[in-house]
Amino acid sequence: MNRVRLIIFNAALGALDYKVPNGMNVEHGSVVVAPLGPRQIIGIVWEEDRLPGDTVAESKLRPLLEVLPIPPLRKELRRLIEWTADYYCAPLSSVARMVLSSGGAMRGPSTMTEYRLSGTEPERMTPQRAVAMDALKNEQATIRELAELASVSDAVLRGLVNQGVLEPVEVNIDRPYPKAKADFDQPKLSENQQEVADRFVEAVEARTFAPFLLDGVTGSGKTETYFEPVAAALRTNRQVLVLLPEIALTEAFLRRFEDRFGAVPIVWHSSLKSTERRRAWRAIAGGEAQVVVGARSALFLPYANLGLIVVDEAHEISFKQDEGVRYNARDVAVMRARFEKIPVILASATPALESLQMAESGIYKRLELPSRFGGATLPTISIIDLNESKPERGRWLAPELVEALKLRLEKGEQSLLFLNRRGYAPLTLCRNCGYRFQCPNCSAWLVEHRFSQRLACHHCGHETPPPPTCPDCGETDCLVACGPGVERIADEVAEILPEARVSVATSDTLNTPEKAAAFVAEAEAKAIDVIVGTQLVTKGFHFPELTLVGVVDADLGLEGGDLRAAERTYQQVAQVAGRAGRGSKPGEVFIQTRHKDAPVISALAAGDRDAFYDAETEARRGAGAPPFGRWAAIIVSSEDENEAKEAARAIGGTRPNLPDVMILGPAPAPLSLLRGRYRYRLLINARRSAQVQDIIRSWLGDLNFGRGVRVSVDIDPYSFV
Incomplete structure (x- = not known):
């Protein structure tokens, strides 16, 4: 090839043509460095007939600078990139960028310096040095990684380097991984x-x-x-x-x-x-x-x-x-x-x-x-109607569930309480004036986290310490936590069962692989009696001694505007129920609800998944919802509320009038302010015969918006906030 067309990672510029210098070997999928004005950019060589763009005269083409030392992207991956961009109405460059997700990998082989104990004793042995040397036996890593392993400062280890106690080792960053063996330990399957x-x-x-x-x-x-x-x-x-x-x-x-x-x-x-x-x-x-x-x-x-x-x-x-x-x-x-x-x-x-x-x-x-x-049986499921069996005042666990927790503790078995709400309480307010703590960047309440002493927004990450007085009326000792989160349930368990060892398992507490591994090790060693967790614990974990699961609020997932609420609630509760009785001991599940006659609760109680799915399928069929129809959303946002509203109105005012497409909105999004941006949504419900992506591209293609406006398309949305 003497000329190529590149995908570059700037959607506004589109594809660009370049000249291939004599002696440079490029092919479709090659990752190259090219000039763009005074800068150098990375691009991917693509088939010219698959990228729109005017053909530039040969004399105007600038030459490529370099082919990066990595294998060209295979044709199958290039077709996947194109399909993903087309189906999800995304820029081709944005999808391609996800493939080249490690900047450091674009260059050739490289080495780095790691350190290990040399066998030499330090001139002066201090307690910290003794701890470090004991912890680092048979270890080799960077200074920072060794410091984390030994729980000492970098300075302690650099002192050991200066005295030759730690010796440098040059290692290949791209050293091979240990090989898996297909027949290492073949299991006996049923x-x-x-x-x-x-x-x-x-x-x-x-x-x-x-x-x-x-x-x-x-x-x-x-x-x-x-x-x-x-x-x-x-x-x-x-x-x-x-x-x-x-x-x-x-x-x-x-x-x-x-x-x-x-x-x-x-x-x-x-x-x-x-x-x-x-x-x-x-x-x-x-x-x-x-x-x-x-x-x-x-x-x-x-x-x-x-x-x-x-x-x-x-x-x-x-x-x-x-x-x-x-x-x-x-x-x-x-x-x-x-x-x-x-x-x-x-x-x-x-x-x-x-x-x-x-x-x-x-x-x-x-x-x-x-x-x-292995002969394990599915757990028995019982429904607790909270309208009849009320928890004690100020508590959230019904008497039957409390008694079951006590019984498991006496037997030395483990229990799991599920509530899909992080933190201590979803809302904090002033009992004197009614002031509610709201995120300054989002239309959401701040969630109290007592473990870390903070009020946090779970949408944008904003955090602030709880104030000693009400910011509105100035009253002291007046802030009240409303509703339960997992931390509050953990506190309640600690009050009811003071001898129980309680662990909270959420994305806040298990936010690294190491913390997750430590949690699993403790649970398997029976160092935990009661786990209180969010959806994180509904899947994948296998604890043979866990025989009781309590769903604190099965109705929580049915609230709000989630169009898949019933299906999602069934999946979450059925998955968490499946944590019980996975070993030789039978399991038991208690589901607390105020709507025991709701179809999803009845299906869970009867253990009749097929009946639930059949009913949900017919409801979806009648509504033209997925999988029998198509959903898509258009989300308009801006830091200026009026600008967002006008852009949404402009989109709504030019909506296509098609027999197989229904368009709802624009309307303020349920989360109308998110990370400082005001948001409006339109929801598209179409028959499967409709070419939704083509309709949206044609609809939005000729519209122009202010510089601060973002318009996003969500095909097959799962979030409706």
Whole structure:
């Protein structure tokens, strides 16, 4: 090629053409450095006929500067980037940017300096040096990482370096990862598990697109079942991607993986250090990485030889990105498998209605694990009607649930209380004047967190310490916490059972893999009697001694404007109920509610998932809601309220009038102020025959807005705030 067209990471500029200097070898997918004015930018060489743009005369083209030393992006990944941009109405450059998610990986091999004990004694032994040297036996890492391991300052270790006690070691940043072994520890599967695993293995060996829905009850051994096709991919030197919805689940999964395959997989998530990110990215692109376990962003990594994708807990809404490119990793995973011509497994005990409908229509192959592994039985479920069985004044746990907690403590068994609300209380107000603490950046109340002594907004991250007096009336000792959060429930348990060891498990307390691993280790060692947690504890954890689950407020998820509220509530409560009785001891679940006759509560009480899904399916069918219709949202925002309102009106005033499309709004969003920006929403409900993306692009394409206005499109929205 003597000229190329590049995707650059500036959506406003579009594609740009460049000249290829003599002797420079480029191909489609090559990542290059090019001049743009006085700057140098990174771009991806793309097929010219697939990118719109006027052809620039040869004489006006500037030459490329460099081809970066990484493998070109494969055709299958380029097609996925195009599909994602087209389906989710996102700029092509924004999607492509997610692939090149490690700046350091763009350059060639590199080294770094790490340190280890040399065997030399220090001139003077201090208590801190003694602690450090004892903690760092058999350790090798950077000074900062060693300081964290030893719980000492960097200065202590630098003193040891100066005296030769710690010696420098030059290491290759891109050093290879330990190899997983397909047959390291083959488990004994049940007959049902083996049948399902054999189907997966056949698909991996066939090397063809095959979407599976693995529908297994909680505790049925879905992970062990899909480990078998992972082993099949390893035997043929093909790569595997396993997507998990939460970083807190990663550590427990890594241990199970290591037990099965003799080495941990490569991990990919937002908490990785830049050097770890670089090492992982280059191993994946170079084909050395065998198995990658990651959050949704791992889906866009440049795998050299992908052979299988697994989406665990595939119903989870955290697979939907709500900012930037608003994609659903569950659905994009299926499309990546299609482009790569490989199997994809969607595993869940409570599949999304859309996935079940795809299986019903024959597009997905549904494989079932209807019973728990190893003879364990599903827990019994009891409903506590809070209208009749009221908690004591100032408390939130009904007498039956309190008695069950006491009984489990006496038996030495563990309990779990679920409330999907972080912090101590969702609202703090002044009992004297009624003043309510609201976020200055969002139309949301500040949530009290007593553990960390702060009032926090869970939308923008704003924090402030609780004031000693009311900011409005100046009264002292007048602030009242309204409603329960998990911290308040933990306090109540501590009052009722002062001898119980209570642990709060939320995204605030388990915000790193290390903290999550420590929590799991404590629970498995029976160092915790009662776990109080949010949705973080509804999935993935396996504690054999946990025999009681209490759902503090099953009605919470049914409130607000969530159009999938019933389905989401069923999934959350069924998943958390599935934590009980996973070992040899039977489990019991208590669900507290004020609406015991609500269809979702009745279905949970009866343990009749199919009846609930059938009723929800018919309701969706009648409303033309997904999977029988299409939803899309247009979100308009600005720091100027009038500017946002006028832009929304302009969009609403030019709405298309089509027989198969209904457009609602514009209206202020339920969260009308978010991170300092005023927000308006329009909701589109269309028949499946409608080309929603084309309609939206045509509708918005000719409109112009003020510089401060942002207009975002959300295809298949899961958030309605």
